[in-house]
Amino acid sequence: xxxxxxFKGYGKVNAIEDRxxxxxxxxxxxIIGVSAVILLVIIIGAIIGVLARKSDGGGGSSPTPxxxxxxxxxxxxxRAVCSVTxxxxxxxxxxxxxxxxxxxxxxxxxxxxSLKVAIDELNRVHSIPDSVAAVATxxxxxxxxxxxxxxxxxxxxxxxxxxxxxxxGSLTGSKITDLRTWISAALTDQATCLDGLDNTTGxxxxxxxxxxxxxxxxxxxxLAIATKILDILEKLNIPLxxxxxxxxxxxxxxxxxxxxxxxxxxxxxxKPNVTVxxxxxxxxxxxxxxxxxxxxxxxxxxxxxxxEGVYTEYVIVYKNRTNVVLMGDGMxxxxxxxxxxxxDGVPTFATxxxxxxxxxxxxxxMGFKNSAGPQKHQAVAARVKSDRSVxxxxxxxxxxxxxxxxxxxxxxxxxxxxxxxxxxxGDAPTVFQNCKIRPRQPLANQxxxxxxxxxxxxxxxxxxxxxxxxxxPFGNVTAPTYLGRPWKKYSTTVVMKSEIGGVVNPAGWYSxxxxxxxxxxxxxxxxxxxxxxxDVTGRVKWAGYKPAIxxxxxxxxxxxxxxxxxxxxxxxxxxxxxxx
Numbered sequence: 001x002x003x004x005x006x007f008k009g010y011g012k013v014n015a016i017e018d019r020x021x022x023x024x025x026x027x028x029x030x031i032i033g034v035s036a037v038i039l040l041v042i043i044i045g046a047i048i049g050v051l052a053r054k055s056d057g058g059g060g061s062s063p064t065p066x067x068x069x070x071x072x073x074x075x076x077x078x079r080a081v082c083s084v085t086x087x088x089x090x091x092x093x094x095x096x097x098x099x100x101x102x103x104x105x106x107x108x109x110x111x112x113x114s115l116k117v118a119i120d121e122l123n124r125v126h127s128i129p130d131s132v133a134a135v136a137t138x139x140x141x142x143x144x145x146x147x148x149x150x151x152x153x154x155x156x157x158x159x160x161x162x163x164x165x166x167x168x169g170s171l172t173g174s175k176i177t178d179l180r181t182w183i184s185a186a187l188t189d190q191a192t193c194l195d196g197l198d199n200t201t202g203x204x205x206x207x208x209x210x211x212x213x214x215x216x217x218x219x220x221x222x223l224a225i226a227t228k229i230l231d232i233l234e235k236l237n238i239p240l241x242x243x244x245x246x247x248x249x250x251x252x253x254x255x256x257x258x259x260x261x262x263x264x265x266x267x268x269x270x271k272p273n274v275t276v277x278x279x280x281x282x283x284x285x286x287x288x289x290x291x292x293x294x295x296x297x298x299x300x301x302x303x304x305x306x307x308e309g310v311y312t313e314y315v316i317v318y319k320n321r322t323n324v325v326l327m328g329d330g331m332x333x334x335x336x337x338x339x340x341x342x343x344d345g346v347p348t349f350a351t352x353x354x355x356x357x358x359x360x361x362x363x364x365x366m367g368f369k370n371s372a373g374p375q376k377h378q379a380v381a382a383r384v385k386s387d388r389s390v391x392x393x394x395x396x397x398x399x400x401x402x403x404x405x406x407x408x409x410x411x412x413x414x415x416x417x418x419x420x421x422x423x424x425x426g427d428a429p430t431v432f433q434n435c436k437i438r439p440r441q442p443l444a445n446q447x448x449x450x451x452x453x454x455x456x457x458x459x460x461x462x463x464x465x466x467x468x469x470x471x472x473p474f475g476n477v478t479a480p481t482y483l484g485r486p487w488k489k490y491s492t493t494v495v496m497k498s499e500i501g502g503v504v505n506p507a508g509w510y511s512x513x514x515x516x517x518x519x520x521x522x523x524x525x526x527x528x529x530x531x532x533x534x535d536v537t538g539r540v541k542w543a544g545y546k547p548a549i550x551x552x553x554x555x556x557x558x559x560x561x562x563x564x565x566x567x568x569x570x571x572x573x574x575x576x577x578x579x580x
Contacts, residue, residue, distance in 0.1 A: 077105040080235050081114075082221070084228035086457070090214065091221040107232045111225045112166055118186070118218035119159045126152045128211045138201045144347045148193035148208065151349075154357075154385065155186035157319065158407075159219070176226060177461065177564055181387065181429060183223040184460040185407035188427040190216050191456050191488075192406070196347045220457055227459040272305035272327065282307060287315045287336060291324060298323045306366065308333040314340070314353060317386070321358040328366040331395035331416060335367035341376035348401060352383035359408075361386040362572060369397040374420060374443045380404045384428070390572050391415055398423065399442070405430045405464070409563040413574055418474045422452035424464065425487065429563050431465045433577060438474035439481045439503060448477070449510050451484030453491040458521065463492030465557040468577065471533065472501040482510040486518040486544075494549075494557045496527035497580070504533035509540050520544050527554040555580055 075096075082091035094117045095110055104110060129145035129152075136142050162182045165175060190212055197205035225232070275282035276290045284290045287306055294302040301323050308329040315336055317324050328334025338353030340346045354368045361384075372379035381398040387408030395416045396403045402419035405426035415435045417424060420442035424432075439448040450471070453464045464484075471483070481503050484493050508526070511518055522544035526536060536547035559565035560578040569576050 074099060074103060074105055077107060077110060080232055081107055081110045081225055084232065085221040085224040086459075087217040087221055090217045094218060094221075107225075107229060108166070111222070111229065112163055114218065114222045114225055115159050115163050115183075118215065118222050119156055119163075121215040121218050122152055122156050122159070122186075125211055125215050126156070128208065132204050132207050136202060136204055140345055140347070141197065141200045141202060141204045143345065143350070144193075144196035144200060145204065145208075147196050147347050147349050151189040151193045154319075155189040155219070158182045158186040158189070159222070162222075174564060174567060176229060179226045180223065180459070180461045181407075181409060183219065183226060184427070184457070184462055185385070185387075187216065187219045187223060187457055187460065188407050188454065188462075190219065191427075191454070192349060196349055220459070223457060223459045272303045274303075275305045275307065276311075277307040278309045278311065279307075286313055287311055287326070288313060291315060291317055291321060294321045294324050296320045301325045301362070303327060306334045310335045310337050312337050314338050314355075316355045317358045317361055319357045319359075323360045324358055324362070326363045326366055328364070330365050331367050331393055333367070334365065335369055335395075335397075337369045337371055339370060339372040339376075340379065341370070341372035342378035343376045344372075348378040348380065349383070349404075351378060351401075352380040352404060354382045356382070356384045356386040356389055359387045359389075360568075361389045362392070362574075363390075363394050364392045365394070366391075367395040367397065369395075370399075370402070371397075372399075374399040374446075384408070384410055384426075386410070388568050390569070390574050392574050399440070401425060407462075409565075409568075411559065411563060411565060411569060411574070411576065413576060419450075420448050420479075421446060422449050422485070422487070424450060425452040425454065427454035427456070427460070427462050427488075429462050431467060431557075431559055431563055431565070432469055433467050433559070435466075435469045437466070437469055437471050439471070439477055440474040441477050442479050447479055447510065447514075448481040449485045450482065451493050452487040453484065453493045454487045455490040455492050456488045458490055460490065461562075463494065463523070463557065463562070465562055466493075466495045466498055467558065468496075469498045470501070471498065471504055471531070473503040477503055480505050480510075483508050484524070485510040485512055486522045486524065487512065489519050490521050490523070491518070492523040494523075494525045494527065494554070495529060496525075496554050496557065498529050498534075499531040500529050500533035502532040506533075506535065506538035507540050508533075508536065508538075509542070509545060511540075518542055518544060525549045525553070551580065 078092055078095050082088045082095065085091045095113055098113050098117055126149065129148045133142045133145040162179050165178065194205060194209055197208060274284060274290045274293055276284045276287050278285060290304045297320060303325045304327065306326060306328045313336065336354050340351040342348055342351060353370050368382040370379040370381040378401045379398055381396050381402050383404040383406055385406045385408055389408065389410050391412045393414045398419050400419065400421040400423065402423040403417055405424065405428040407428050410428050410430045412432045412435055416438065417435065418438045418440050420440060437450055439450060442448055451464050455462045482505055483495055509524060520543040524544055525546040527549050539545065539547050555561060558579045559569065559576055565576060566578050
């Protein structure tokens with residue numbers, strides 16, 4: 001009976017039973033179809049998961065790709081990073097060797113690797129001056145090679161500091177500017193080595209230049225990457241929010257005059273940590289002893305009060321002495337005096353009476369003099385490599401090459417500078433405000449040139465900015481006098497809102513040799529100057545000279561933008577003008 005019922009549908013059935021049967025059948029088919037789709041999705045997902053794990057090289061879940069790795073490969077990133085450099089082939093090959101097949105695509109990581117490549121090459125080059133000196137017979141050559149070794153150490157320190165500064169977090173606008181300053185210093189150090197070998201006997205310069213090709217190119221590559229890092233991120237489609245963060249931290253700082261006055265009061269009344277006096281009434285009789293007593297890498301100002309007197313000594317504020325402050329009794333009362341010079345066989349770099357290497361150095365009411373005289377040619381009174389250094393009411397007294405503003409952000413306020421040929425020179429980002437610039441009579445058949453700026457790379461952020469100063473003669477000056485001459489290919493000098501006396505020749509500027517037109521790559525400009533020597537109608541007609549620039553362009557060379565002064569000068573207590 002049951003068996004018969006089971007075959008019931010085989011024959012005819014009534015309409016109601018047939019309708020119910022069809023409805024139930026459709027329901028079953030829908031359920032089966034949905035289940036099949038779900039099963040298919042699960043299978044496909046499992047297959048994709050297996051393939052992803054295999055492509056990742058092993059088990060475990062695949063990490064979420066970073067923005068950069070999702071849009072570029074290592075080779076693509078290297079090409080993008082190196083495309084902005086002056087030496088793209090050396091950049092690409094050196095980075096490819098360094099990553100050695102690893103999956104490095106982040107431009108910031110590639111930038112750090114470029115710095116390490118330059119450091120490694122400088123470490124290799126550091127030993128070469130010894131081998132070149134071993135076969136040199138000219139004492140001047142050997143002395144210049146000793147300077148090269150010192151400069152290589154400085155360059156390595158600048159690049160190592162750049163790498164260390166990137167460990168604490170991602171790049172910011174102000175950090176990029178700092179990096180450019182430090183890498184520029186490393187590039188300048190290498191150029192200075194070769195400068196010291198100019199006009200020497202033998203082939204030492206040629207040997208050193210050949211040995212330094214890679215180190216200079218690698219350093220230049222790092223500088224270009226730092227300068228163009230934001231463009232690189234955009235080219236690689238790094239998410240906009242990341243680039244916005246880089247820019248948003250580039251703050252427009254407004255300087256508080258009230259805060260400046262408070263700090264200036266501290267500066268005027270600061271109790272010294274130590275006192276120097278020639279007559280024995282202080283803790284030390286020499287300034288160098290007092291500087292050596294400063295703490296290593298000091299985080300707070302170490303104030304050295306130097307009583308009135310002429311201190312005939314050579315003073316070095318070494319790199320490991322930071323935040324040292326020298327305070328005298330007046331720029332014409334407390335004087336450090338020396339007489340090293342080029343004619344007596346000392347390289348220009350080593351002739352300085354006073355040297356400031358330690359960061360955040362400050363001098364107030366001090367005089368720095370080289371008394372060698374004009375007949376001894378290059379004779380530096382003060383050489384400054386201190387980043388974020390300040391000189392307030394200081395006197396720099398010399399003839400040729402008086403003030404060597406070598407590297408690092410520098411600010412001079414209410415200072416007097418005298419000299420003849422290139423008496424303000426170097427490759428630092430430097431601002432002079434409210435200073436007296438005083439050319440003096442040189443030797444017969446010589447002309448005065450106030451500045452000689454040494455920028456060698458288009459990506460450097462260096463130059464000489466003279467703002468609100470006066471140009472007037474020191475004594476009777478009959479020799480032709482010029483605002484400056486371009487020392488290097490990208491030499492940069494701007495004179496703005498200054499009073500230029502009649503001592504300055506109507507041409508205004510002088511070419512390096514007085515004959516050859518400088519390259520178009522220089523940047524020389526004047527802005528709203530006054531005085532009988534400020535008439536630009538008779539100025540030179542160089543392509544790189546601008547007799548007038550816009551307010552916006554001039555602002556680039558003011559304290560706030562040019563040396564980021566609004567970020568650090570308020571802490572020194574020195575009064576300054578942030579913009580135009």
